[in-house]
Amino acid sequence: MTIEVFRPLLAGSLVQLRPEVTAHDHGRWEDDYRHEVPSLLAPDEGRLITLAEEHCKVLGYVGWNTTGDSAGRLEMVAVHPDARRRGVARALCSTVLSRLEQLGVTVVHIGTGGDEFHAPARALYESLGFIAYPTVDYARAL
Secondary structure, eight states: OHHHHHHHIIIIIHHHHOHHHHHHHHTTHHHHHHHHHHHTOBGGGTEEEEEEEETTEEEEEEEEEEOTTSEEEEEEEEEOGGGTTTTHHHHHHHHHHHHHHHTTOOEEEEOOOSSSTTHHHHHHHHHTTOOOOOOOOOOOOO
8 A cells, every 4th residue: 555655756756856866765665665664563662553444444554653752753644545535644643643642752753745745744744733844855866
């Protein structure tokens, strides 16, 4: 599901934006996700996944974690394209934020892109009370 969710970005708009850098940084993005997504779940290390399901089908998930300094992070939010615009991401994020609060977390972080693909994610996170830090990540091919 993760590969299907992020294909329009990593095989489409991001490649068009900066092809050489994207090829270098994300040339094996499908394999990267095959390794990264399972690593989101390590309960003994404070890394968990919350799923949204309907009729035994995964609609989406949030990978999240806590650290020893009362901080938490939403690592990855993914909603299947067929389940978008139904409040799945909002319900997932709200559930995770409530759980983090119950665990004593006082600050939660999440990152996302500044491109059009990520515009719905930015709108969601801002509506949930997250405030964007003014950061810039530069890259160039040589």
